[in-house]
Amino acid sequence: MRNPVAALLLGILIGVGGLYFVLPYDAAAVLAGRGTAPATAVETEPGAERTGAGETLRRVMRRGFLQCGVSQGLAGFSSPDERGRWSGIDVDYCRAIAAAIFGDGEKVRFRPLSAKDRFTALQSGEVDILSRNTTWTMSRDTQLGFDFAGVIYYDGQAFMVRKSSGITKAEQLAGATICTQTGTTTELNLADYFRGRGLDYRVLSFEKNDEAISAYDQGRCDGYTTDASGLYAERLKMQHPADNIVLPEIISKEPLGPVIRQGDPQWADIARWTLSALLNAEELGITSENIEEMRESENPLVRRLLGAEGSYGASVGLRPDWVIDIVRAVGNYGEIFERNVGVDTPLGIERGLNALWTDGGVMYAPPIR
Amino acid sequence: MSAIDMMGPPQKSGSVLGWLRRNLFSSIGNTVLTLVAAYLLWLTVPPLLNFAIFDAVWTGETREACLGEGKGACWPLVWANFGQFIYGRYPESEIWRVNIVFALGFIALVPMLIPSAPAKRFNVIFLLVVYPLIALVLLAGDRPGLPPVPTSEWGGLLVTLVVAVTGIVVSLPLGIVLALGRRSSMPAIRMLSIIFIEFWRGVPLVTVLFMASVMLPLFLPEGLSPDNLLRCLVGVALFSSAYMAEVVRGGLQAIPAGQYEAARAAGLSYWQTMGLVVLPQALRHVIPGIVNTFIGLFKDTTLVLIVGIFDVLGQVRAQLSDPTWTVPQGALTGYLFAGIVFWIFCFGMSQYSSFMERRLNAGRGR
Numbered sequence: 001m002r003n004p005v006a007a008l009l010l011g012i013l014i015g016v017g018g019l020y021f022v023l024p025y026d027a028a029a030v031l032a033g034r035g036t037a038p039a040t041a042v043e044t045e046p047g048a049e050r051t052g053a054g055e056t057l058r059r060v061m062r063r064g065f066l067q068c069g070v071s072q073g074l075a076g077f078s079s080p081d082e083r084g085r086w087s088g089i090d091v092d093y094c095r096a097i098a099a100a101i102f103g104d105g106e107k108v109r110f111r112p113l114s115a116k117d118r119f120t121a122l123q124s125g126e127v128d129i130l131s132r133n134t135t136w137t138m139s140r141d142t143q144l145g146f147d148f149a150g151v152i153y154y155d156g157q158a159f160m161v162r163k164s165s166g167i168t169k170a171e172q173l174a175g176a177t178i179c180t181q182t183g184t185t186t187e188l189n190l191a192d193y194f195r196g197r198g199l200d201y202r203v204l205s206f207e208k209n210d211e212a213i214s215a216y217d218q219g220r221c222d223g224y225t226t227d228a229s230g231l232y233a234e235r236l237k238m239q240h241p242a243d244n245i246v247l248p249e250i251i252s253k254e255p256l257g258p259v260i261r262q263g264d265p266q267w268a269d270i271a272r273w274t275l276s277a278l279l280n281a282e283e284l285g286i287t288s289e290n291i292e293e294m295r296e297s298e299n300p301l302v303r304r305l306l307g308a309e310g311s312y313g314a315s316v317g318l319r320p321d322w323v324i325d326i327v328r329a330v331g332n333y334g335e336i337f338e339r340n341v342g343v344d345t346p347l348g349i350e351r352g353l354n355a356l357w358t359d360g361g362v363m364y365a366p367p368i369r
Numbered sequence: 370m371s372a373i374d375m376m377g378p379p380q381k382s383g384s385v386l387g388w389l390r391r392n393l394f395s396s397i398g399n400t401v402l403t404l405v406a407a408y409l410l411w412l413t414v415p416p417l418l419n420f421a422i423f424d425a426v427w428t429g430e431t432r433e434a435c436l437g438e439g440k441g442a443c444w445p446l447v448w449a450n451f452g453q454f455i456y457g458r459y460p461e462s463e464i465w466r467v468n469i470v471f472a473l474g475f476i477a478l479v480p481m482l483i484p485s486a487p488a489k490r491f492n493v494i495f496l497l498v499v500y501p502l503i504a505l506v507l508l509a510g511d512r513p514g515l516p517p518v519p520t521s522e523w524g525g526l527l528v529t530l531v532v533a534v535t536g537i538v539v540s541l542p543l544g545i546v547l548a549l550g551r552r553s554s555m556p557a558i559r560m561l562s563i564i565f566i567e568f569w570r571g572v573p574l575v576t577v578l579f580m581a582s583v584m585l586p587l588f589l590p591e592g593l594s595p596d597n598l599l600r601c602l603v604g605v606a607l608f609s610s611a612y613m614a615e616v617v618r619g620g621l622q623a624i625p626a627g628q629y630e631a632a633r634a635a636g637l638s639y640w641q642t643m644g645l646v647v648l649p650q651a652l653r654h655v656i657p658g659i660v661n662t663f664i665g666l667f668k669d670t671t672l673v674l675i676v677g678i679f680d681v682l683g684q685v686r687a688q689l690s691d692p693t694w695t696v697p698q699g700a701l702t703g704y705l706f707a708g709i710v711f712w713i714f715c716f717g718m719s720q721y722s723s724f725m726e727r728r729l730n731a732g733r734g735r
Contacts (some may be wrong), residue, residue: 007644010494011542050553072674072683073690081691082449084524086456109521112677112687117583126597148566210700217697234694239438346432346692 011354013205054266057101057317058132061127065107068094069127072112075233076341077133077153086110089340090131092330093152097129097274100322107327119144122259124316129271130259133229136186140259148260149271154353154362156250157189158228160235163243165222170249174199179212179221181205186226187254213237227254233346267315279365280305281332290330291324305368312368323368333363401661421705435696436559443700446654450688454706457524459681463516467527474534482721483665484728495556497538504531520598524679528598528709532605532670532680533714541607544613545652548642551618560613564656569611577604582676601673609666616658653729660722666713682707 058065070078071092078088095105110150113125122130126261133155134140136148159178161167167176170193178185182205194201202220206212213234216224227232228246235241260271278292281287284302286294294302303309307320314320334356355361395405408509424441426434447454456467480486482599508531511517523531550562569577581600624647632642652659674683683701688694696702 007640013545062387070695071690072677072679073687075690075692079460079690079692081693082688083461084453084522109519111521114675114677117579117677119674120583124583126583126586184412211581233690233692233695236432236692237697239697250436333728346695 007141012092016091033250044296046133052288054264054317056128056261056264056267057270060101064102065100065109066094066129066236067127068097068110069113069118069121069130069213071132071134072113072114074133075236076345076347078110078131078258079113087340089153090133090258092336092340093275094129094131095279096326096330098271099325099329100270100277100318102322102326103319105325119146122146123263125261126217128260128267132259133256134259135254136257145262146259147262147268149253149260150267150275150365151257152258152275155229155256156353157186157225157248157254158231158250159223159225159246160231161223161247163245167223167247168245170180170247170251171197171199173201174280175201175225177202177204177220179204179206179224180268181209181212181214181226185252192253208284209234209348210237225251228281229341229347229349232341236346248334268316270318272366273312273316274326275327275363276368277305278330278333278336279329279356280368281323281365283358283365286327286332288327291327295324301367301369310369323343378652387543402718420701426648432694432696436696441698441706443698444702445695446688446694446696446699446702449694449707450685450691453525454681454710455686457527458522459518459527460522460523461515463510463518466510468519470504470507473503480730482724495724520596520678524596525684526681528673528678529680530669530672532602532673533597533663533667535602536609536670537607537664540609540613540662540666541659543606543610543650545613545617547609547610548617548621551614552621566611566614569608570615574605574608574669575675577608578672578676597676598678601676601678605666605670605673607667609662612662612665613659616655616662616716617651619658620655621647623654624651654721656726660718664718665719667715667718668711679709 014345029075049153068091070086070088073079074088074090078086078090078262080086091110094108094110098108099105099106111121113121113130113132114129115235117130118130119135119140121127129149131151131152134148136151140146141148159170159173161173161193167173173194177334178190178201180190180203187203187205190201191202204215205211206215209226210228212226213224215221215236217238224231224234228250231246235244235246237243258275262266262268282300284294284299284305286302286305295306295308298307304312305323307313311320313322319325331339334351337351337354342351343349350362351359353362355363357364394400399694423443424439425444426440426442427444429435429443432443433445434445452461456464459467474496477492477500480488480492483495486492507515508511508523508527509518517619547562547566550558551566553559553562578601581604585595585600623732628646628650629642633648637645670680671682673680674686677680680689682704685707689699689703708710
C-alpha cells in the first residue's frame with residue numbers, strides 16, 4: 001500500500017502546488033494572514049467618509065484605484081509605449097478622473113478591451129468607466145443602459161487618396177474602388193454616402209485594418225476610408241505618407257466620448273464635470289505649467305474652477321481642489337490634445353472641430369458656477 | 370520466401386549526382402514534384418530571407434531609421450519594445466523577480482532533459498510543487514520586501530508562459546484522473562467524467578475565456594470577483610484537461626485486457642494495476658498526442674487577448690499602435706518576432722517529445 005499513498009500524496013501536492021500557483025496575490029496574502037493593501041488605504045482616502053458618495057465612487061475609493069476600459073491599442077487614443085506606459089487622449093481622461101478622486105493621476109488601472117466586449121465589461125462592472133473611442137449614438141445611449149459623459153473628440157469618417165490621382169473632393173470618387181475594414185459602421189456609412197448621391201463605387205473590404213491599408217498602399221484601391229483620426233494613424237504605416245492626402249469631406253458624425261453605467265447620477269456627474277473642467281481650464285488659460293500662479297488669480301471664474309470659491313467639488317463628492325489635481329496630472333484639454341495627437345506628434349492632427357468654440361471649433365463646456 | 374530475399378542488393382550511396390537521381394529524380398512524377406517544390410521554395414524563401422535578414426534594419430533609435438524605400442524588417446522596433454514583449458507592463462524595478470523565476474525554471478528543467486542527471490525525483494517535486502510556489506510569491510509579491518504586482522500588469526512572454534505552464538501542469542494529472550474515471554466501472558464516476566469531458570470539449574476556448582472574464586462577475590456577488598488572469602488560468606486548465614483525458618484514454622484502450630487481468634491475478638489493487646502496469650504503458654503510447662495537446666495549448670494562450678490580457682502576440686499588436694514606432698513594415702516585423710518566439714518553444718517541446726519516445730521505446734524500436 002505504499003505506492004497508492006505516495007501517488008495520492010504526490011497528486012495532492014501537485015494540486016496544492018497548482019492552486020498556489022494560480023492564486024492571485026491578494027488571495028495569497030489573505031491565506032498568509034495579511035489583509036489586502038487597498039483595505040487599509042480606505043480610511044486615509046480623502047472624502048471616503050462622505051455619505052453623499054454614490055455606489056460607484058464608494059467602490060472606486062474602497063478599491064483604491066480607478067478601473068478604466070481602453071482600447072487594445074489605437075494610436076493617439078490609448079496605446080502603450082515602449083516602457084509600458086499607456087498614453088493617449090482616452091487614457092489621459094481616465095488619469096484626470098483618478099486625479100479628481102484621489103489627487104493622484106496614477107491611481108488608475110487600464111483594462112484593454114476589444115470592440116466586442118467593451119460594453120459587456122462596463123455592464124458587468126469590470127470597468128468603472130469606458131474611455132475607448134466610443135461613438136455616442138442614440139441606440140447606445142438608450143438601449144444598452146449607458147450614459148455618455150460628453151464628447152472628448154469629434155471624429156468623422158473621411159477618405160484618403162493618392163495625391164497623384166488629382167482628386168480633391170469626395171464627389172470625384174465616382175467609380176472608384178475604396179478599401180475599408182469589414183464589419184464596422186464604416187462600410188455602412190460609405191454605402192450611405194455614395195447611394196445618397198447616386199454615385200457609382202466599388203468597395204474592397206478586409207477583415208483587418210492592416211490588410212486594408214496595405215492593399216491601398218499597393219495601389220489596389222483608389223481610396224481608403226476610416227475615421228479621420230485613424231486615417232492619420234494609418235498613414236504612418238505607408239511607404240510614402242506625404243504622397244497621400246485626406247479629403248476635407250467628413251461623411252459621418254463620430255462624436256467619441258466616455259461611457260458610464262446608467263443609475264449612478266453622481267458618477268455620471270464626476271465623469272461629465274471632469275471633462276468640462278478640462279475644457280474650462282483650457283478656456284481660462286490654466287495649464288499644468290501656470291497652475292500654481294493661477295491659484296492666486298483674482299478672476300472669479302478661475303477661483304470657482306480651482307475651488308477657491310464655492311463648493312463645487314463637494315457637490316459631486318470630491319475635494320475642493322479636484323481641478324487643481326486634474327490639471328497638475330494631465331494638463332488642460334488642449335495640452336492633452338497636443339501631447340497625444342497634435343501637430344507636433346507623428347499623427348499631426350489639427351485641432352479643427354476639436355478646437356474650443358472661441359477658436360472656431362465646437363468644444364464648448366458648460367460653465368462651472 | 371522472406372522479404373529479405375526479394376530485395377535487390379543495396380545501392381551504393383555514391384556521388385551527389387547519384388543521390389540526386391535516386392532521391393529527387395527517380396521517376397517522371399518525382400521529377401515534376403521536385404521541380405515544383407524547388408520553384409515554390411525559390412518563390413518564398415529568398416524574399417523572406419531578404420526581408421528578415423539582408424534588407425532588414427538592425428540598428429536605430431527612432432522610427433525614422435526604418436523609413437525609406439526597400440527596407441526590410443524593422444528590428445529596432447523589436448529591440449525598443451523588447452522589455453514589453455517579454456515582461457509586459459511589469460514594473461521595471463521589479464523585473465529581477467521575473468528573471469529569477471525564468472532562470473530557476475530553466476535551471477530545474479535542464480537536468481530533466483539529461484537522462485544521466487541525478488536526483489530526478491527531487492527535481493520533479495521541485496518543479497511541480499516548490500517552483501510554482503516560489504514563482505507565485507516572486508511574481509505576485511505582496512510579501513515583505515516584495516511589493517505587490519497586480520496581474521493586470523503582467524504581459525508578454527511572462528503571461529504566455531504562466532498560462533501555458535499552468536495549463537500543462539494541471540491538465541496532465543487531471544486528464545489522467547478523468548480518463549480513468551471515464552473507463553471506471555462505477556456509473557456515477559463514469560457519468561461525471563463523461564459530462565465534464567464532453568462539456569469542456571464542446572465549447573470553444575474563446576467562449577470559456579469570455580464567460581470567465583466578462584460574464585462571471587455578473588453572477589458573483591460584488592467584491593467576490595477573482596483575479597482576471599486567475600479566471601483565465603482555471604478556464605484554460607479545465608479546457609485542456611478534457612482534451613488530455615481523451616488522449617490518455619486512447620492510450621488506455623491500446624492496452625490489451627490481458628494486462629489488466631494479469632495484474633489483478635497477481636493480486637494488485639486497482640491503483641496498483643493502473644499505476645504500475647497500465648499507465649506506464651499507456652502514457653508511453655500517447656506521448657505524441659500529449660505533446661500535441663501541450664503545443665496546441667501553448668499556442669491557444671494567444672486567445673487570452675480577447676479578455677484584455679496581453680500575451681506575446683497581444684503585446685506585439687498593442688505596441689504596434691504606438692505612434693512613435695509606427696512604420697510600414699511594423700506589423701510584419703512584429704508578427705515575425707512573435708512567430709519566432711512561438712516556434713522556439715513549440716519546436717523545443719516537440720524535440721523533447723521525440724527524444725522521450727526514442728528513449729522509452731528503446732526496446733521496441735525498429
